[in-house]
Amino acid sequence: MQARAALLNEPDQPFTIAPVEIDTPEPDEILVRIAAVGICHTDMIFATGAMGNAFPLILGHEGAGTVEAIGSEVTKAAPGDKVLLTFASCGHCRQCASHNPAYCDEFTALNFAAVRADGTSPVHAGGRQVSARFFGQSSFSSHAIANERNIVVLPGDADLAALAPLGCGIQTGVGGVLRSLGAEPGSTLVVMGGGAVGLSAVLGGVLADCATIILIEPRAGRRELGLALGAHHVIDPGVADTAAAVRALVPSGVNYVFDTSGSTAALAAAIGMLAPRGTLGMVGIPGALDAVLPLPIVAAITYGFTVRGIIEGDSDPGVFLPELVALFRKGRLPYDRFVRYYPFEQINRAFQDSRSGACVKAVLLLDAAASTS
Ligand SMILES: [Zn+2]
Ligand SMILES: [Zn+2]
Incomplete structure (x- = not known):
């Protein structure tokens, strides 16, 4: 299918919003239509190319959206479910087994490499592979591919724009x-x-x-x-x-x-x-x-x-993110007081404001109706 993504074609260059091709989810993958995505300091570090990723690259690791399709092995979520995306972990190492997935043995490979373990990516543009598994999501895009380990299913009435930044920062x-x-x-x-x-x-x-x-x-x-x-x-x-x-x-x-x-x-x-x-x-x-x-x-x-x-924050996302969602809904976690929203098309402005300090927490809003899904 075709999606619309904020591509970084080279390090330290502005994002270009462009059409990309996303593959059908593999058996363990989940296709999510992104409604909102926060900008986090880590996105800025990786945008410089200092971490050695292959470009073009899609960043974004605080996605929130709606499941659009699932692979044959996925049982945790179904199409139509609202989900919060967070960091990826393997689910079978010693740290994951002890509910410390932030220290997963494979954390670097799963979150920073921005490609699958075999070097492939589900996203292509202009015949070129796009690195699009950043934090297991690369959610500066109308659609992103995630896995069961890095999604949390939200209540049906969840406000995706409000909850997006919970996923990392x-x-x-x-x-x-x-x-x-x-x-x-x-x-x-x-x-x-x-x-x-x-x-x-x-x-x-x-x-x-x-x-x-x-x-x-x-x-x-x-x-x-x-x-x-x-x-x-x-x-x-x-x-x-x-x-x-x-x-x-x-x-x-x-x-x-x-x-x-x-x-x-x-x-x-x-x-x-x-x-x-x-x-x-x-x-x-x-x-x-x-x-x-x-x-x-x-x-x-x-x-x-x-x-x-x-x-x-030593998060075990399946446990901790629902706790944070509940606290936010009770008004006990008023981080919305330092969030500013930008249309997806203004991603470069949002990055500039984040770098300059003009904005504390930028969240990009995607117009799902305008995407070409
Ligand atoms: Zn692990
Ligand atoms: Zn982050």
Whole structure:
């Protein structure tokens, strides 16, 4: 069938919306008509070509849509079902078996390679193969191919545009605090960076009933947003020694620091914010992919610090995404306050606004009626 996709023909070039051919789903595949898809920081990293993907490439990994067709082995969803797309996992390795699919042995191959394990792709354009299995979906497209492992079936009355960003960014922030760090009621939390993931971590801190939530963020507008969403204090890293500023608020240090900045200077300061037995959780990808963490070893031993990397907020999507959907519907997860919608045709504008910081969380809306399905 023919679909309409935002193609990246070369690294660091604008997207071109163009017709593509999508194959009939393989036995284990699901064809989804995309209604909405969020833009996440990872899309921007892969758009540069730094991850070595073959181009042309279709990005997009926060899709939400309606199942249009299923392969012969699929039982989890049927045509007409509304679904949320999320990251892919193998379902049979040790991590998947212990409900930690974000650390699946095959995570890199299934999510980053953007092609099937055998090197093929279900999408072609102009006689060329298009890399279109990014995060098991490549949902910057009117239609995407997913698998049972990376879809969650939604209630029939679900608002797809509202729920789309749950698939990566929001679950990373909320899950990072609730699941990865396991913040308990009364604990203290610093969130570094007030982008979509950081603000979601603030929301996670509210849900965890943290006694003190501090957001460190350079943009005044985002600091205000952080306070409106439940942060108790905000710090501008441009005018303050952040570790000293945190200790002025919580003299013994905080139990948890959640870093979305990936800045080695910010991470060095984060160590100075931790209380004894405190944990630093890292989700921010540094600009230099080979950057190393400046960790004072004696302090780390003396105070029993834990440092851990976090992927997708340790989400087990089949369990965690329905929880987040329910929280959103009850008004307890108001991430919609930092979402801005763009027509699919304005994807380049949406990327520009995401890069510049003019927009916190961009979500693209696809006009299904205009697609050529
Ligand atoms: Zn696995
Ligand atoms: Zn993402």
